[in-house]
Amino acid sequence: MALKLDPRTKLFMIFIVSAVVMMSATTPLLWAVRITMTMIPILLLIAEKHYAAALRFIVLYSAALLISFKFLSENSKGFLSAFLVGYCSIIVQFMPAVITAWYVVRTTKIGEFVSAMQKMHVPDGITISLAVVMRFFPTIKEEYSSIRDAMKMRGIMFGGGNVTDVVEYRMIPLLFSCVNIGDELSAAAVTRGLGGKVKRTSVQELKMGGADYMLILMFTAALVFFVVFKYMK
Amino acid sequence: MDNNKLGAKDFITIGIFTALLFVVEFACGILGFIHPYIVASYVIMIPIVGSVPMMLFYTKIEKFGMLSIMSVLLAIIMFVTGMGYLGAPLIIAAGVIADLIAKSGGYKSFKKTVLSHGVFCLWICANYFPVIVTADSYRKNLVDGGYSTEYCDNLFRAINSKTIAVLLILCFIFGIIGAFIGKAVVKKHFEKAGIV
Numbered sequence: 001m002a003l004k005l006d007p008r009t010k011l012f013m014i015f016i017v018s019a020v021v022m023m024s025a026t027t028p029l030l031w032a033v034r035i036t037m038t039m040i041p042i043l044l045l046i047a048e049k050h051y052a053a054a055l056r057f058i059v060l061y062s063a064a065l066l067i068s069f070k071f072l073s074e075n076s077k078g079f080l081s082a083f084l085v086g087y088c089s090i091i092v093q094f095m096p097a098v099i100t101a102w103y104v105v106r107t108t109k110i111g112e113f114v115s116a117m118q119k120m121h122v123p124d125g126i127t128i129s130l131a132v133v134m135r136f137f138p139t140i141k142e143e144y145s146s147i148r149d150a151m152k153m154r155g156i157m158f159g160g161g162n163v164t165d166v167v168e169y170r171m172i173p174l175l176f177s178c179v180n181i182g183d184e185l186s187a188a189a190v191t192r193g194l195g196g197k198v199k200r201t202s203v204q205e206l207k208m209g210g211a212d213y214m215l216i217l218m219f220t221a222a223l224v225f226f227v228v229f230k231y232m233k
Numbered sequence: 234m235d236n237n238k239l240g241a242k243d244f245i246t247i248g249i250f251t252a253l254l255f256v257v258e259f260a261c262g263i264l265g266f267i268h269p270y271i272v273a274s275y276v277i278m279i280p281i282v283g284s285v286p287m288m289l290f291y292t293k294i295e296k297f298g299m300l301s302i303m304s305v306l307l308a309i310i311m312f313v314t315g316m317g318y319l320g321a322p323l324i325i326a327a328g329v330i331a332d333l334i335a336k337s338g339g340y341k342s343f344k345k346t347v348l349s350h351g352v353f354c355l356w357i358c359a360n361y362f363p364v365i366v367t368a369d370s371y372r373k374n375l376v377d378g379g380y381s382t383e384y385c386d387n388l389f390r391a392i393n394s395k396t397i398a399v400l401l402i403l404c405f406i407f408g409i410i411g412a413f414i415g416k417a418v419v420k421k422h423f424e425k426a427g428i429v
Contacts, residue, residue, distance in 0.1 A: 018313055094314070101313055125244055125302050132248025133255075133306060140256055171285055172422050175253070179289070182249040186242040194241040 005044070007116035009212040010104040013041070016219040017100045020226055021093065030229060035065070037222050038096040040215070041103040048107050057099050064091035105134050115202035128194065132185070136178075143177045144170070239298050247299055250290040251306045257283045258357075276400050280354040280407040284415030287350055289423060294340045297332060300353065304328020307356060320359025327355040347412040354408030358401050 017037060038061060045054040068088040110131050117127040147170060193200060261278045294300065305328070308321040331353035338345025 014313055097314060125239055125247075125298070126305060128241060128244035129248040129251065129302055129306055130309065132245050133252045133310070136249055136252040137256075140252060167282060168418070171282075172418070175286060175289060175423075176426075178249055178253060182245055185249075186245040189241050189245060 004209070005107075005215070006206055006208050006212045007104075007108050007112045008120065008206075008208070009215055010108060011116070012216055013219055014097075014100050014104055016223050017041075017096050020223060021097045023226065023230055027229070030226060033222055033226050033229075034096065037219070038099060040218070041096075041100045044107075045099075045103050048103075050103075050106060053102070053106070057095070057102075060091065061095050061099070064088040064095065068092050105137070108134075110135055111202060112206065115206055118200075118202075119206060128189075139181060140174070140178065143174055143181075147173045147177075239296055239302075243296065243299055244302075246290070246293050247302050247306070250286055251303050251310070253286040254283055254303075254307070255310055257286065273396075273400065275357055275360060276354075276404045277407050279357050280350075280404060280411040281414060283354075284350065284408075284411030285418050287353070288346075288412060288415030288419045291335070291340070291346050291350070292419065292423075294335065296340075297336050300332035300335065300349070301325070301329045304331075304353075304356060308359075311359065320356075320361075323359045324356040327353055343416070347409055347416075350412040350415075351405045351408035354404045354411070355401060357404055358397065361397060361400065 020034065020037060042054050042057055045057070065088075113134065114127055114131055117130070150173075151169060258279055261275055261282065264278075290299075290303075304325050307328075308324045311320060311324065331349040334345055334352060335349040338349075340346075
């Protein structure tokens with residue numbers, strides 16, 4: 001089953017999840033809301049056939065949950081346990097936002113994203129730049145790993161040598177390739193009429209479906225529920 | 234392009250450099266897990282490491298608005314990654330002011346660029362805003378959320394409403410130092426290669 005969500009729904013989800021992530025859960029009930037909210041993007045990932053990513057997120061998230069819950073009650077003294085608990089709770093804290101953001105970035109085509117932003121009347125400058133940012137993270141990762149391979153071949157490793165060398169050897173080639181890719185990207189984009197005077201049309205037809213409204217409703221309800229039970233009691 | 238409006242090429246440049254800057258910030262941010270004092274030292278690390286892409290970015294700026302848009306993007310990314318919206322006004326204000334300073338130098342004067350980078354680096358302090366503005370509830374949140382009290386004590390000793398002034402000044406100073414380093418690196422690598 002291919003569940004196609006409107007990019008606007010996805011943006012709304014990011015918005016809600018980031019808002020909830022900032023308020024920490026204090027009671028079991030709130031934890032339940034939070035965990036449910038985290039599960040939705042994971043389920044959506046499964047629906048979009050990103051099984052490996054979904055599994056990775058589930059394992060990481062539940063491991064972090066388990067560790068932080070189990071040791072939270074005990075007095076965590078000492079460097080290692082403080083470190084571990086701190087680390088896990090950061091994962092628990094920010095993982096929902098990370099999963100949602102990852103899901104949105106992975107499953108939204110740039111074309112869809114741009115036309116959704118246009119429909120919401122966001123200025124062109126922000127839309128295009130943001131679309132490039134989204135598109136660019138995987139590219140940076142790819143470029144970085146090939147640079148790392150090249151460094152390995154020359155025997156330049158992390159840890160050895162001084163810090164500035166390590167930073168310099170990695171950053172400069174990365175910047176070089178990013179600048180070049182950027183030039184190519186803008187040539188390609190201008191060829192396709194980006195930045196022209198006329199209003200662009202889009203191949204992607206955007207329509208809010210039943211699933212969209214349901215998810216928006218669910219996330220709004222979750223947010224309201226969370227705020228009410230955290231602050232009104 | 235002779236007019237003053239930003240074109241598609243400019244937007245793409247902004248996007249690329251914002252992504253690079255965020256990667257730098259993220260890499261430094263991970264180090265903050267180790268010890269809270271490292272969180273305070275972001276003001277030193279990020280301006281210096283981030284200065285290389287920033288100075289390269291400055292060489293590409295010709296029109297007003299590029300730095301401002303970048304700061305808006307940074308604010309959006311910070312919100313999405315769960316840093317909150319409290320810092321957004323500071324980020325955008327720093328971006329616009331830095332933009333105005335650089336504009337007054339015609340985006341060519343090195344002195345103005347240095348100053349502008351110093352101001353732009355103030356956005357890093359926005360990371361600390363949730364800690365300061367909502368100190369008490371934030372602390373409670375952290376402890377309830379499972380951070381060890383030790384971590385919190387250290388964090389709040391390093392960052393509070395008294396030290397924020399120092400942190401802001403440090404940001405600015407290291408932004409300026411970073412600008413010189415970044416300029417040197419850009420000169421060493423990119424100008425020789427003819428990229429700029």
